Every structure is written in C-alpha cells, then in structure tokens.
Amino acid sequence: MILQCPGCRSTRIAAHHTGRKVCTSVGTVAGAASGVAAASTGARIGATVGAIAGPAGSALGGLTGALLGGVVGAIAGGSAGAALGDFVDDNILDNFECLDCGHTFSVDTD
Template sequence: MYTPCPSCNAGRVVTKNIGKQTGGLIGAVGGAVSGGAGILSGAQTGAAVGVIAGPVGSAIGSVVGAIIGSLFGGVAGGIAGATLGQHVDEKVLNNYQCLDCGYSFSINH
C-alpha cells in the first residue's frame, strides 16, 4: 500500500512497529514464565515417558519436558503479544515515519 507523507508528500515512508516488537518481547517473556510455571507438569510427563528407558531416561525426559513447556509458552505468548502490539501500532501510535522529513504519523482507516 502506497502511503505518502502528509507533511512533505514524499513516498519514502517506513513503519516503525514499536508496539508489535515490544508486545512480542513482553509476550514471549511472559509466555516463557507461564510455561515455566508448567514445568512441573512437563517434567512429570517427560519423566513418565522416559521411564521406559530407565532412571537416566526418566531424568532426561523430565528436563526435555520442562524445556518444551517453556518454549511452547514463549512462542504462544510472543505471537499473542505481537498481535496485540500490532493493533496498538495501528490504532494508538504514530506508526509511520517519513525518511525524507522525519515526520511521524498514523493512517486512519
């Protein structure tokens, strides 16, 4: 979509996406922490699956289960945070910036 600068009418305009980046980071950290709270459940599941391979398999299974729980939580939180941040960019922040004059603006849909 072509969006000229409303100040100088130049065509060199970029999106800053500050809300999307910040939301993604906060969501990923929050999701990883939340997934980390589920470490016990993931560790128990991994240990149960690892029992087939004996005590070493149980230990490895519990660690792998805990790591996978944190990773899935981080990914899910990051996606949710980035989506929310994208809406903030579009509705609240001046997400567009002209590279010629430096003017920041938003586009009302």
C-alpha cells in the first residue's frame, strides 16, 4: 500500500503508531499482572513437579513456574495490546503525518 498525503499528494509519509505503543505497554503490564496472578498456579505445579528432585527442585520448580506465568502473561497481553493499538491507530487516531506539509491524517485500511 502506498500512502499519499490527502493535502499535497506527497508519498513521504511517517506513521506514528501512538495507539500501538501505548496499548502495547498497557497490555504488557496488564498481561504481566494477570500472568503473575496466574503464576501462583504455575508455581504450585512447578513446586509439585520439582519436588520429585527434592527440596531444591521444589523451590526451583516453583520459581520457574512463577516466572513463566509472568512472562507468558506479559507476551500475551502485549500482543493483544498491539493488536488493539493497531485498531486504534487505523480507525481513531490521525496515525500518519506528511513529511512535506505536516498534515496529519488517518487512512481507511479496508
């Protein structure tokens, strides 16, 4: 897709992705928070599995389970946030700026 400024027909267009950046950050934090909440389950499972290897394995397994919960949650939240941010950028915000005349505009992607 070649973008063109609706004002001066320039093709020197910059995309801001403001919504994407904001939503990705918010999604990552929210996802990590819910991931950490779910991590207690992961920690319990990890501790149970790790217990086979003894007390050290139990502690290590619990830690691994908690970490995995947080990381997986953050990634899932970040992806969801990025998708939402793209939608906001495309449909709500003036996501594009003309580098020649400074005009900002949004584009119908369909």
